[in-house]
Amino acid sequence: MAIAVYPGSFDPVTLGHLDLIQRACRMFDRVIVAVSNNPSKKHVFSVDERIEMLENATHGLPVAEVDTFSGLLVDYLKMKKATIVIRGMRVVSDLDYEFQMASMNRRLYSKVETVFLMPDDQYTYLASSMVREVARMGSPLEAFVPPFVAKKLRLKFKIKR
Numbered sequence: 001m002a003i004a005v006y007p008g009s010f011d012p013v014t015l016g017h018l019d020l021i022q023r024a025c026r027m028f029d030r031v032i033v034a035v036s037n038n039p040s041k042k043h044v045f046s047v048d049e050r051i052e053m054l055e056n057a058t059h060g061l062p063v064a065e066v067d068t069f070s071g072l073l074v075d076y077l078k079m080k081k082a083t084i085v086i087r088g089m090r091v092v093s094d095l096d097y098e099f100q101m102a103s104m105n106r107r108l109y110s111k112v113e114t115v116f117l118m119p120d121d122q123y124t125y126l127a128s129s130m131v132r133e134v135a136r137m138g139s140p141l142e143a144f145v146p147p148f149v150a151k152k153l154r155l156k157f158k159i160k161r
């Protein structure tokens with residue numbers, strides 16, 4: 001059974017993340033979307049809120065499940081008996097950070113394989129940070145996030161519409 005873990009902040013989940021989750025679900029038997037719980041990082045949404053949005057977004061995907069992890073990703077992988085890490089590769093500028101992270105993870109746990117997936121072209125520019133920025137300004141969000149997440153963002157930033 002091939003178990004893949006897709007770790008990230010997901011603050012919040014975007015249509016780009018969802019595109020990758022769908023791709024991963026077609027490739028692996030089990031896809032665990034793992035929300036990082038790192039108290040030293042500032043997030044707009046709490047871990048519970050991020051999990052709720054992901055659970056809502058992945059509702060129709062039986063292969064996907066949502067979980068959270070703290071500490072080292074490799075320790076979480078060992079606990080889940082997983083060796084595959086999914087990460088998105090949108091643009092060349094992602095490569096530096098992703099390469100470092102994949103190398104470090106493999107150094108810490110030699111069985112780890114990081115699989116990079118490319119989202120659909122329409123999501124190449126999409127990032128949670130940009131979605132948060134756009135949401136703060138009160139712009140429509142439906143092209144970037146699932147409707148449930150758009151609602152949560154409007155509530156968070158007290159946008160009336």
Ligand code: PNS
Nearest residue numbers: 007008009010036071072073074101104
């Ligand atoms: O969505 P993000 O913020 O790019 O995700 C980064 C994340 C959570 C995958 C990464 O920071 C992570 O794996 N953190 C856990 C701590 C860890 O294992 N660090 C060593 C590898 S860099």
